Amino acid sequence: MIHCLLIQISNNKRGLPVRSYRTITADEVTIGRYVESTVQLADPRISMHHAVIKRLADGQAHLVSTNGELEVDGVKMQSIALTHGKKVLLGPYVLKVEPAPPDVSLALSLELANPLPDDFQNIKALTQEPLEGASAFKRKLSLWLAGVIALIFLGLPLAQNFIPQLQATMAQLPLGFDRVWSPGHISNAHLHFGSQCSNCHQKLTQKVTDNACMTCHRDISPHIADTDLQKHAFNKSHRLSDGVRCAECHREHKAPHPLARQDNANCVKCHGNIKAIDSKTKLSNIHDFDLDHPGFKLTFSTGKDTKEVERIPQTDTARLVEKSGLKFPHSQHFGKVQGPDGVWDVRELSCTNCHRPEGKEMRFQAVAYARDCQTCHANQLDVGPAKATIHIPHGTEQSVMNALKVQAPKQASQYAAVLKSDGCSYCHEISETKKGDTLPWKIAPLNINQDWFSKAHFNHASHRSQKCESCHQVEHSEISADVAMPDRKSCLRCHSGNNPKPKRIASGCMSCHDFHSSHAAKETK
Amino acid sequence: MQRSNIFDYKHYFFFKIAVAVILIAFIAYIAFEPPIGHYGGSWLGYVLGIISALLVFWMTWYGIRKRRYRGSGATQGWLSAHIYLGTALTVLVTLHSGFNFGINIHTLAYGLLLMVVMSGFFGNYTYMIYPRQMTENMGEDNLDGLLLRIADADKLARQIALIMPDDINNTVSRACSETAIGNGLLEQLRGYQPNCPTAIAVAQLTLMGKDLPSEQRKPYRELYSIMVRRLSLVKRVRQDLMYRARLGFWLYIHVPFTIALLVAMMAHIIAVFFYW
Numbered sequence: 001m002i003h004c005l006l007i008q009i010s011n012n013k014r015g016l017p018v019r020s021y022r023t024i025t026a027d028e029v030t031i032g033r034y035v036e037s038t039v040q041l042a043d044p045r046i047s048m049h050h051a052v053i054k055r056l057a058d059g060q061a062h063l064v065s066t067n068g069e070l071e072v073d074g075v076k077m078q079s080i081a082l083t084h085g086k087k088v089l090l091g092p093y094v095l096k097v098e099p100a101p102p103d104v105s106l107a108l109s110l111e112l113a114n115p116l117p118d119d120f121q122n123i124k125a126l127t128q129e130p131l132e133g134a135s136a137f138k139r140k141l142s143l144w145l146a147g148v149i150a151l152i153f154l155g156l157p158l159a160q161n162f163i164p165q166l167q168a169t170m171a172q173l174p175l176g177f178d179r180v181w182s183p184g185h186i187s188n189a190h191l192h193f194g195s196q197c198s199n200c201h202q203k204l205t206q207k208v209t210d211n212a213c214m215t216c217h218r219d220i221s222p223h224i225a226d227t228d229l230q231k232h233a234f235n236k237s238h239r240l241s242d243g244v245r246c247a248e249c250h251r252e253h254k255a256p257h258p259l260a261r262q263d264n265a266n267c268v269k270c271h272g273n274i275k276a277i278d279s280k281t282k283l284s285n286i287h288d289f290d291l292d293h294p295g296f297k298l299t300f301s302t303g304k305d306t307k308e309v310e311r312i313p314q315t316d317t318a319r320l321v322e323k324s325g326l327k328f329p330h331s332q333h334f335g336k337v338q339g340p341d342g343v344w345d346v347r348e349l350s351c352t353n354c355h356r357p358e359g360k361e362m363r364f365q366a367v368a369y370a371r372d373c374q375t376c377h378a379n380q381l382d383v384g385p386a387k388a389t390i391h392i393p394h395g396t397e398q399s400v401m402n403a404l405k406v407q408a409p410k411q412a413s414q415y416a417a418v419l420k421s422d423g424c425s426y427c428h429e430i431s432e433t434k435k436g437d438t439l440p441w442k443i444a445p446l447n448i449n450q451d452w453f454s455k456a457h458f459n460h461a462s463h464r465s466q467k468c469e470s471c472h473q474v475e476h477s478e479i480s481a482d483v484a485m486p487d488r489k490s491c492l493r494c495h496s497g498n499n500p501k502p503k504r505i506a507s508g509c510m511s512c513h514d515f516h517s518s519h520a521a522k523e524t525k
Numbered sequence: 526m527q528r529s530n531i532f533d534y535k536h537y538f539f540f541k542i543a544v545a546v547i548l549i550a551f552i553a554y555i556a557f558e559p560p561i562g563h564y565g566g567s568w569l570g571y572v573l574g575i576i577s578a579l580l581v582f583w584m585t586w587y588g589i590r591k592r593r594y595r596g597s598g599a600t601q602g603w604l605s606a607h608i609y610l611g612t613a614l615t616v617l618v619t620l621h622s623g624f625n626f627g628i629n630i631h632t633l634a635y636g637l638l639l640m641v642v643m644s645g646f647f648g649n650y651t652y653m654i655y656p657r658q659m660t661e662n663m664g665e666d667n668l669d670g671l672l673l674r675i676a677d678a679d680k681l682a683r684q685i686a687l688i689m690p691d692d693i694n695n696t697v698s699r700a701c702s703e704t705a706i707g708n709g710l711l712e713q714l715r716g717y718q719p720n721c722p723t724a725i726a727v728a729q730l731t732l733m734g735k736d737l738p739s740e741q742r743k744p745y746r747e748l749y750s751i752m753v754r755r756l757s758l759v760k761r762v763r764q765d766l767m768y769r770a771r772l773g774f775w776l777y778i779h780v781p782f783t784i785a786l787l788v789a790m791m792a793h794i795i796a797v798f799f800y801w
Contacts (some may be wrong), residue, residue: 031693033687044683044698047691067691116683119676119701127672127706127762130713130769131777138780145785153630155793161799180630181796184564197800207801254561263560 002029002053002061004106006039007098023104029053031090032068045091053082053106061106063095082106092116153180161204171196187253200252200340208271213246224516264288264498267509289507290497295488299454301447309454320483325429325444330474330484340376347376349466362460366448369394373427380426383406383415392419397439400424416440452485456512466494534605543609547616554620562625564798565631573621580614581638581790585783608649614643630796634789640782648775659768662761671762678755685748689741693733693748700726700752704759707766714774716767725757 006022024038032050034391041050050068055061056079063070064079072080080088088095092114098107114521117125156177160166170176176375178197186194192197200212214220224230247296249261263288270277271286284294297311298320312319339345354372356365367373374394381392384405390407392400399421404412420430420441429444471477495511496504532540550573559567565574587607591600618638626632663671679701686697687700704723707713734745 035688038588042687044686044694047692082686119679120673122702123675123679123704123706124669126704127668128708128713128766130707131710134773134777138777141777141781142784145781146788149633149785149788149792153633153789154795157796158799178800180628180633181800182627182629183566183631183797184627201800204799205801237799251561254564257561261560265560298612 001102002026002055002106004029004061004108005098005101005104006051007107007109009109009111027054030066032066039110041091041093043092043112044091045116047091051090053108070521071439076087082108089113152177157181161198171198182253186253187255187259189259190252194252200511208247208252209246210246229516256292262508262510264508264510267513271509286509288497289488289495289509290492290501293488293497296453297455298452298483298485298486299449311454314485314487321481322483323451324448324480325446326448326480327425327427327429328480330480330482334475340379351472354421355468357460360461362464365462369441377426380423381419383418383423384411390415392423401439413440424461452483453512457514458512531605531608534602537611539602539606542606544612545612550613550617550620559732563620564625565623567623570621570623572738573617577614577617577621578612578790578794580617581786584611584614585787586667588780588783611642611645615639615757630671630789630792634786634793637782637786637789641779641786644775644778644782648772648779651772651775654773655768659765662764666761668765671758671765675755675758675762678751678758682748682751682755685744685751688744689748690733690737693730693745696726696729696733697748697752700755706759706762709769710770710774712763713766713770716764718763721756721759723752723759727752727756781785 004023004027006024008020009017010020012018026038029039030037030049030052031041031046032048033043033046034048035043036051047066047068049066051063051065051070053061053063056064061082062079063082065077068091069089070077070080072087080086082097084099086097086099090110092112094111094113096109096111098109100107157180160170160177167176175195176197179195181197199215200208202209202212215523249266250259251257251261252259259270268287271283274283274285284292286293295314300310300312300322302308302310314320333349334351335349336346337349339347354367354371357363358365382389382396383392384390388408390404392403401412401416404415408415417440419425424430424443431442431444433439433442463471471490472479472484474482474484477484492504494504495507498506498508500506535671552574553569554563557567557569559569564570584607587603590603615638618635622631626635666674682697683701686694689697700722704721705718708718711720727749730749734742734749737745
């Protein structure tokens with residue numbers, strides 16, 4: 001039997017503690033939310049049947065949990081002996097064993113130590129502001145981003161430039177800090193040292209100098225053979241800079257574009273208004289092959305030396321006469337022709353039967369009698385009656401005379417006259433010799449033009465797909481003085497100028513011309 | 526009559542300017558191709574770069590100007606220009622780059638600019654659709670009003686739960702005291718909270734109500750409907766927080782990346798002129 005005094009402490013409206021006393025006599029004192037509990041505690045944190053106070057076998061009153069939590073000094077317990085001064089946490093309540101007055105065996109005080117928070121304040125506390133601390137976050141992120149970028153992309157590259165020791169250390173590594181400044185791919189040729197910017201960019205804020213290029217390209221010759229022209233033309237066209245730097249035309253960091261500029265803009269810069277560069281020049285202004293390129297001039301050799309040449313415009317047809325020293329009608333060596341063995345001997349001749357291509361660029365071997373003429377024209381060098389024909393070798397005048405003297409000493413001078421009027425002169429021009437000369441006559445010297453367009457380059461190989469006669473019209477050429485070189489118009493049938501046109505290939509200056517014959521300059525050196 | 530908004534401000538004045546700028550830039554890009562391909566250092570590249578840099582500065586200035594509440598012109602007009610010219614700027618810098626990208630400061634600056642513009646687009650989008658949805662979601666209420674109604678529901682629910690068995694009481698009690706709203710950035714942006722105690726409570730209550738004695742059935746039904754109402758209220762508050770978070774979140778990227786862009790742009794310009 002429990003006979004106990006229960007002191008319930010609660011706060012009144014003013015917040016002052018109020019004690020209410022109640023004496024309970026029962027076998028067991030039940031505590032819980034349940035309406036019929038001995039001590040009903042209306043709090044959601046208390047179980048329906050939270051605990052019970054009863055005497056156990058030892059006679060001592062115990063607080064025993066039925067379905068609720070009991071806690072003493074932070075330790076959860078199932079059964080607690082209610083001895084004097086004991087303090088038990090019962091959910092939000094504190095149960096304390098008070099000194100018992102004499103009429104009861106147990107005095108307990110019960111106080112709500114941990115009242116439920118206000119519902120509104122509670123839910124408000126559980127609700128976060130949207131984007132709490134956003135401005136602090138933004139400030140922090142801004143500072144971090146700005147700092148990291150400034151360090152990696154500005155600070156370190158600059159430090160490398162300003163601190164020589166750092167520069168020296170970084171030069172040992174495959175990459176420098178300033179690699180992040182590289183604006184584009186470096187050409188393959190320069191890749192092996194290009195990752196160290198300072199190899200070319202030697203001074204801050206200064207454009208790459210020629211000295212940087214010359215470190216490797218020591219043997220480079222001036223790009224214009226005429227050194228006067230080099231100074232004159234280049235200094236004048238670039239008033240803003242002191243001469244032309246290598247890098248003006250050889251643009252790095254632009255791979256896969258070629259290092260040397262291939263465009264016409266650079267050429268047209270001067271040649272579009274060439275008088276501004278050189279007031280005495282005879283050159284005309286050129287902007288575009290299709291628009292204003294002048295007609296071609298053909299180069300005629302005028303002497304033995306390669307420099308003795310005359311360049312005659314193709315429009316001046318009266319002067320376009322090749323003095324080769326040969327007599328050769330192309331018209332009779334083209335298509336189906338009569339062979340040497342009678343009327344049934346018909347042979348088909350094409351250009352390549354005599355003009356034999358040679359080499360990668362398809363230059364042509366010189367026409368040779370033994371290989372190209374003899375098959376058909378062997379009997380041109382036969383003299384004498386049918387039964388005593390003498391075969392004269394193709395060679396110098398001297399060897400021809402010697403052969404005559406050996407084989408027909410009596411008729412030598414007669415046969416020599418025959419050869420002069422028919423045999424040798426069938427193909428060669430014959431010139432008289434002075435009186436007293438050992439030879440009765442001479443073959444005119446051969447002077448076959450090799451390079452008609454000496455200021456341009458032409459690659460037959462890249463025109464392989466075309467027929468020869470589409471450019472060289474020789475079908476109707478009766479004499480060897482005819483010149484069968486194509487003119488600008490015939491080029492324009494397939495080629496256009498700087499821009500492609502329908503069915504015509506774009507062809508810039510560099511398609512035919514070298515930069516001021518820079519390579520010729522090197523060869524002559 | 527609806528008042529003009531930032532998009533059709535002054536009969537699409539800035540839209541027309543932006544279109545004109547883009548068209549001119551494209552025509553110039555096609556017409557003047559340098560022989561070695563487009564790049565930032567051609568004369569066209571320089572022109573595009575200078576215009577872009579000036580635009581970036583001017584747009585950054587909008588961020589400062591709009592916080593001053595005074596000064597030149599209507600903020601609406603400035604914002605309209607900010608949006609349209611910002612779009613045109615993206616085209617200009619892309620053409621300025623000549624589509625040459627690499628691992629370097631130049632592409633970094635480009636990337637940062639794209640981040641800024643894209644976040645701006647997202648911000649623009651949020652301001653186009655969320656304010657209307659926010660009004661639909663909240664109706665006549667405001668946030669504190671909803672919270673007050675949740676608190677009322679809590680009080681009622683607790684009271685009824687006092688006479689209910691322990692499991693129901695505990696579930697309700699936990700739902701009331703542990704349901705957090707907008708807990709963390711991710712949940713604010715999603716507008717949804719996994720394992721929400723209120724949602725769990727509603728789900729569990731459905732099962733727990735089966736074996737109740739008859740006298741508890743009526744209060745149980747009342748309790749259940751209160752908890753359902755609480756859940757819908759909580760969802761509305763979450764939705765509201767989501768809208769507000771999304772309306773502000775794009776600035777997390779827009780502003781710091783603008784600062785980063787300014788620094789990167791400076792480094793970009795310095796790099797170009799230090800290593801000619």
